Amino acid sequence: MNSKSNLKLNLIKKFLFELSKGNFSYRLPRSNDKDEYEALIALLNLTAEEIQQSFMHQCFISMHTEYSSLIQAVFFLDPNGVIMESNPNASKILKFKEEELINKSFENLLDDESKPIWKKTFKASLEKSNYENQVQLTYQTKTALLLPVYCKVFKLLNVNNTENYLLVTFMDVASNRQFFTEKLKRKIDKQLKRINRNTELKKNSPLINIEDRIKIRNIGEQIANNPEKALGSLKSLAIQHHTNDFKIKQGFRDLYGMTVTQYHMSEKLRKAHILIKSTSLPIKEIMNLTGFVSSAHFSRAFKKQYNYTPSNLRKLNNNKKVD
Numbered sequence: 001m002n003s004k005s006n007l008k009l010n011l012i013k014k015f016l017f018e019l020s021k022g023n024f025s026y027r028l029p030r031s032n033d034k035d036e037y038e039a040l041i042a043l044l045n046l047t048a049e050e051i052q053q054s055f056m057h058q059c060f061i062s063m064h065t066e067y068s069s070l071i072q073a074v075f076f077l078d079p080n081g082v083i084m085e086s087n088p089n090a091s092k093i094l095k096f097k098e099e100e101l102i103n104k105s106f107e108n109l110l111d112d113e114s115k116p117i118w119k120k121t122f123k124a125s126l127e128k129s130n131y132e133n134q135v136q137l138t139y140q141t142k143t144a145l146l147l148p149v150y151c152k153v154f155k156l157l158n159v160n161n162t163e164n165y166l167l168v169t170f171m172d173v174a175s176n177r178q179f180f181t182e183k184l185k186r187k188i189d190k191q192l193k194r195i196n197r198n199t200e201l202k203k204n205s206p207l208i209n210i211e212d213r214i215k216i217r218n219i220g221e222q223i224a225n226n227p228e229k230a231l232g233s234l235k236s237l238a239i240q241h242h243t244n245d246f247k248i249k250q251g252f253r254d255l256y257g258m259t260v261t262q263y264h265m266s267e268k269l270r271k272a273h274i275l276i277k278s279t280s281l282p283i284k285e286i287m288n289l290t291g292f293v294s295s296a297h298f299s300r301a302f303k304k305q306y307n308y309t310p311s312n313l314r315k316l317n318n319n320k321k322v323d
Contacts, residue, residue, distance in 0.1 A: 004033075005035075005037060008037040008038075008041065009037070011028055011029070011041075011143075011144055011145065012028065012037070012040065012041065012044065014143045014144070014145060015027075015028050015044060015048075015145055016044075018145065019044075019048060024048050024049075024051045025093075025147055025149070025172050026048070026141070026145040026146065026147055027045045027048065027049075027138075027145065027146040027147070027148060028041040028044055028045055028145065028146065029041075029111065029140075029144065029145075029146050030042070030045075071089045071092070071093065071171070071172055072087075072089055072169060072170070072171050072172075073086070073087065073089050073090035073093050073094075073169060073170050073171075073172065074086060074087040074089070074090060074167065074168070074169045075090060075101075075106060075166075075167070075168040075169070076156075076165070076166075076167055077106050077165065077166040077167075077168060078165060079164045079165065080105075081105060081106050081107060081122050081166070082103060082104070082105055082106070083101050083102060083103065083104050083105075083106055084102070084103075084165075085102070086098065086101045086102070093141075093147065093172055094109065094139055094141045094142060094147070095141045095142040095143050095145075096141075096142045100142075106118070106168065107119070107122075109139050109140065110137055110138065110139060110140065111138045111139070111140045111146055113138065114137045114138045114139075117135060117136075117137060118135075118137060121133060121135050121153055122166075125153065125155050125164060125166055126164050128155070129155075130155065131153070131154070131155035132152075132153070132154050132155070133152075133153050134150055134151065134152055134153070135150070135151055135153060136148065136149070136150050136151070137149065137151050137170075147172075149170040149171075149172060150170060151168055151169065151170045152168070152169050152170065153166060153167070153168050154166065154167040154168075154169075171316070191257065212243060212247050212251060213251065213254075213255065215241045215242070215243050215247075215251075216243075216247070216248065216251030216252060216254075216255055217255065218241060219237055219241055219248065219252075219260075220252075220255070220256065220263065223260075223263060223264050223267055224267050227264065227267035227268040227270070227271050227290060227291065228268065228271070228289060228290050228291035229291065230291070231260065231261065231264045234248055234249070234260065237260070248260060265301060266305065268290045268291055268292070269290075269301060269302055269305045269306070271289075271290050272286055272287070272289075272290040272292075272298070272302065272310065273302075273306065273313070275289065275290070276310055276313050276314055276317070277313065277317055283310045283311065283314060286310075287310075298310070299311075
């Protein structure tokens, strides 16, 4: 195996490692070679792109997955296009240490095809006093993988308007495995405590039979189909479905792992999430359609369940439509 083949093989290994972590933004660099490695690279890039598009455009990002980390990279450039400062997310995405980005020419972060695009963008920023533009650039990470993104470029003038400073930023969706793992651990610990606390009670409690379970599932479906409707009291639900409030409480804990109120809130937020992703309705209207009265309460509950706000989700969706 020659050195070029070894290089490609190592890049493929790095790419597959990132893919296994849930980071679908990266791509493998292409060449004009006509060998089996180049064919594999083309196939892998296409696969990663299709997976990323599926997650972004078909609402597969949800509270049940770990792909909910919306991160923004920021670069502050001096009048010569050299990086003066960057935020931690920039180094995280591009696999550099933070200190390695400082005093580095921004152009050197880009692949060969993006360098002339950046030179043209940088020249235009020098010629205009008020400059703002969106440009597609492909970064090259420290591990030699490619990251194609849409960047926002803003001109920042000093007090005397004599020097040209630039702010370059882009958004990316990446895996947040650590957050997901910690959240899952907290949930498991909480459930174990609840089980231990209720062990004696359950020993003395009658089991929920099959007929009762069907009634509980009917109540769950009723809530899921109309989450915007007020829940009402457990007693009224019990009368409506010919059961009692004790069986409803125990049944929801057994079948859904949460209380009736928690399940109702989860379904309201799920419907809101779908409407924000799939429609252009104003967020306030969506809030009303899903039974929320307070904007603050809606935003707080939404972020608690999905780890991002309704506004974050709408911006992300709008950006993808532009792309």
